[in-house]
Amino acid sequence: MPGVTTARQSSSVVVEIGGLPIALHCDNPAFTRLVKERYTGYVGNSRQAAFDFDIEVGSPSENSGDEDVSVKWNSGCWLMERGDFRAEFNPATARGRIQQTVNPYSLDSVLRIVHTLLLARKGGFLIHASSAIRNGRAFLFPGVSGAGKTTIARLAPPDAALLTDEISYVIPQDGAYFAVGTPFFGELAHVGQNLRSPIECVYLLAKGPENKIEPVARAEAVRGLLANILFFARDPEFVKLVFDAAFDFAGRVPIRRLTFVPDARVWELIR
Amino acid sequence: MSDKPYVARSTMIAARALGNETMVMSATDSTLFTLDEVATVIWEAADGATPLEEIVREKVCGQYDVPLEVALKDAQTLVEQLAGHGLLLLSDRPIVQSSGSPQVNP
Numbered sequence: 620m621p622g623v624t625t626a627r628q629s630s631s632v633v634v635e636i637g638g639l640p641i642a643l644h645c646d647n648p649a650f651t652r653l654v655k656e657r658y659t660g661y662v663g664n665s666r667q668a669a670f671d672f673d674i675e676v677g678s679p680s681e682n683s684g685d686e687d688v689s690v691k692w693n694s695g696c697w698l699m700e701r702g703d704f705r706a707e708f709n710p711a712t713a714r715g716r717i718q719q720t721v722n723p724y725s726l727d728s729v730l731r732i733v734h735t736l737l738l739a740r741k742g743g744f745l746i747h748a749s750s751a752i753r754n755g756r757a758f759l760f761p762g763v764s765g766a767g768k769t770t771i772a773r774l775a776p777p778d779a780a781l782l783t784d785e786i787s788y789v790i791p792q793d794g795a796y797f798a799v800g801t802p803f804f805g806e807l808a809h810v811g812q813n814l815r816s817p818i819e820c821v822y823l824l825a826k827g828p829e830n831k832i833e834p835v836a837r838a839e840a841v842r843g844l845l846a847n848i849l850f851f852a853r854d855p856e857f858v859k860l861v862f863d864a865a866f867d868f869a870g871r872v873p874i875r876r877l878t879f880v881p882d883a884r885v886w887e888l889i890r
Numbered sequence: 891m892s893d894k895p896y897v898a899r900s901t902m903i904a905a906r907a908l909g910n911e912t913m914v915m916s917a918t919d920s921t922l923f924t925l926d927e928v929a930t931v932i933w934e935a936a937d938g939a940t941p942l943e944e945i946v947r948e949k950v951c952g953q954y955d956v957p958l959e960v961a962l963k964d965a966q967t968l969v970e971q972l973a974g975h976g977l978l979l980l981s982d983r984p985i986v987q988s989s990g991s992p993q994v995n996p
Binding site for chain 2: 841842846857
């Protein structure tokens with residue numbers, strides 16, 4: 620018996636952060652355009668993405684994105700949930716599904732979680748830190764909200780390429796650790812440059828009456844890292860992977876304390 | 891004396907010794923704890939089979955000049971705090987650690 624089937628046109632965009640192309644498919648072209656604009660500089664041309672996500676855009680939830688995010692491993696899938704999105708992701712099939720509001724920043728959160736989960740297996744991590752490249756070397760500035768991440772980024776001289784003022788992407792490669800630009804921004808509201816460089820030094824931020832760099836003991840360095848690394852998943856294996864990565868990183872990359880006054884002269888110390 | 895003298899490290903943690911300290915992270919809420927030198931001694935000896943009093947007598951009083959009664963009281967406070975955060979397990983019987991969840995011997 621003849622029948623009629625209808626198909627909704629699906630539009631796609633590939634967002635490539637840290638060299639990892641993730642294809643996002645959505646039957647809402649307006650949302651896809653929004654995503655392309657949001658991730659300008661990170662929209663890839665990869666015909667074959669490493670991961671595929673189908674996005675279903677729904678009505679805004681009564682819940683806001685201020686709730687705590689929940690990330691759980693269940694029956695071979697990661698389940699991610701917050702007031703403004705619900706997503707699942709199967710690493711074995713490299714496919715996932717996202718239900719979210721039209722707000723592209725909900726997708727931001729999902730991508731941060733997905734990259735955190737995938738990076739853990741590679742010995743990398745995402746960290747609350749601004750970062751920049753100068754003279755071919757990357758510098759990271761971890762800190763909690765108010766520590767000065769955006770301030771130090773805003774003060775960066777023209778020869779510094781800003782990777783992010785909020786979430787830095789750290790990945791091991793060829794025996795070194797690299798910082799990679801991200802589209803995840805903070806108060807600066809500016810997408811980072813899509814570049815990568817080996818990390819020269821990490822500066823734990825502190826505000827003070829003068830600019831100075833001081834050594835920190837390894838234990839303090841590790842604490843400073845762990846306090847700022849993104850841990851979304853309440854999963855022992857995942858936590859151990861990231862915990863071990865932080866220790867390895869602290870053993871390979873110099874970590875110091877940077878006390879600074881908020882003016883551009885601080886960058887005279889960062890070369 | 892505690893009615894739960896056996897102590898074992900939880901499997902729901904990540905831990906690393908660094909110098910005389912040990913950093914322990916809870917896998918359930920990512921909270922980081924730093925154990926000092928004496929706490930590290932107790933942590934490392936918490937195998938589920940050795941009673942806390944024996945750990946304190948052999949490992950703590952054997953290395954540090956402190957009366958057993960005082961050290962044991964402090965140790966009990968410590969293990970109860972760590973157990974409250976899910977880092978240690980306390981039991982009135984020896985605890986067998988398997989690859990999965992820890993089990994209490996019948």
